[in-house]
Amino acid sequence: MKYLRVGPAGAEWPVVFHDGRYFDLSPVTPDINGAFLASAASLDVATLPQIDIEGQRLGAPIARPGVVLCIGQNYAAHAAESGAAPPEQPIMFYKAPNTVVGPHDDVLIPRGSAKTDWEVELGVVIGRTARYLSSPDEALACVAGFTVSNDVSERDFQIAVSGGQWSKGKSCETFNPLGPWLVTPDEISGPLGLRSFVNGESRQDSSTADMIFDVATIIWHLSQYTVLEPGDLINTGTPEGVALSGRFPYLKAGDVVEVEIDGLGRQRSVCREAA
Numbered sequence: 534m535k536y537l538r539v540g541p542a543g544a545e546w547p548v549v550f551h552d553g554r555y556f557d558l559s560p561v562t563p564d565i566n567g568a569f570l571a572s573a574a575s576l577d578v579a580t581l582p583q584i585d586i587e588g589q590r591l592g593a594p595i596a597r598p599g600v601v602l603c604i605g606q607n608y609a610a611h612a613a614e615s616g617a618a619p620p621e622q623p624i625m626f627y628k629a630p631n632t633v634v635g636p637h638d639d640v641l642i643p644r645g646s647a648k649t650d651w652e653v654e655l656g657v658v659i660g661r662t663a664r665y666l667s668s669p670d671e672a673l674a675c676v677a678g679f680t681v682s683n684d685v686s687e688r689d690f691q692i693a694v695s696g697g698q699w700s701k702g703k704s705c706e707t708f709n710p711l712g713p714w715l716v717t718p719d720e721i722s723g724p725l726g727l728r729s730f731v732n733g734e735s736r737q738d739s740s741t742a743d744m745i746f747d748v749a750t751i752i753w754h755l756s757q758y759t760v761l762e763p764g765d766l767i768n769t770g771t772p773e774g775v776a777l778s779g780r781f782p783y784l785k786a787g788d789v790v791e792v793e794i795d796g797l798g799r800q801r802s803v804c805r806e807a808a
Contacts (some may be wrong), residue, residue, distance in 0.1 A: 534549055545564075556583055565596055580776065591713050593634060607623065611774075635712060643807055647783065653793070655797075656766055669753040672750075677716070678718060680743075681797045684703065685709065688776070688783070713798040729791065737772050748769060755767070786805065
């Protein structure tokens, strides 16, 4: 199944897409949040009213997560283009949960920014509490679904004025377009292709096969240091082809960024100056 949220920002309602039809989830949950995701296995779509969402805005496919955890330099080729050796342990950093916006919402270029960058990433949403998992074999049972995530980054904020942490460059408003869908694990298999485009020109074109740490290893590893709860979002790293590489210009107002992942859908965001 595919979960999504539709409607104006701040007033979205939950929807499920199944067998080519959209169904209103409002009779069973007020939102696609941790409480719903922890119990979604028992959902009976046949009991829900069918609806038409034509012309509706798409919100992020999950309500604001309790935490956004990100994994840095997790693709071998991206680590190389960043001038870093592949990490021996997953690099974890935090991103503000209020960065999460809809898949077609505007991305706001921060005041004083000269180096706003795109990063297509596989987003993983937790559906079961993960605490001190004994091995990666237990990890995938904790996944509610997968989604497309754009870990937008301001590289000067991240590196030059970071004070040694990355979150300044990751937590600006609108810096995490998410969606369009949250796709349940049963619909996903094999390595997934990830791609990004700026103004219609290809930037990233890779596969999750280039990941240094796979999804199960990431969840298991994080569970040793923090408790992952239903509704939490994990951004699992980006492949090569970002502006940080020096091969492409950074984003400016008017640019159109599109990112997509096989089976998970496509986003389109217009860049605008922050008011």
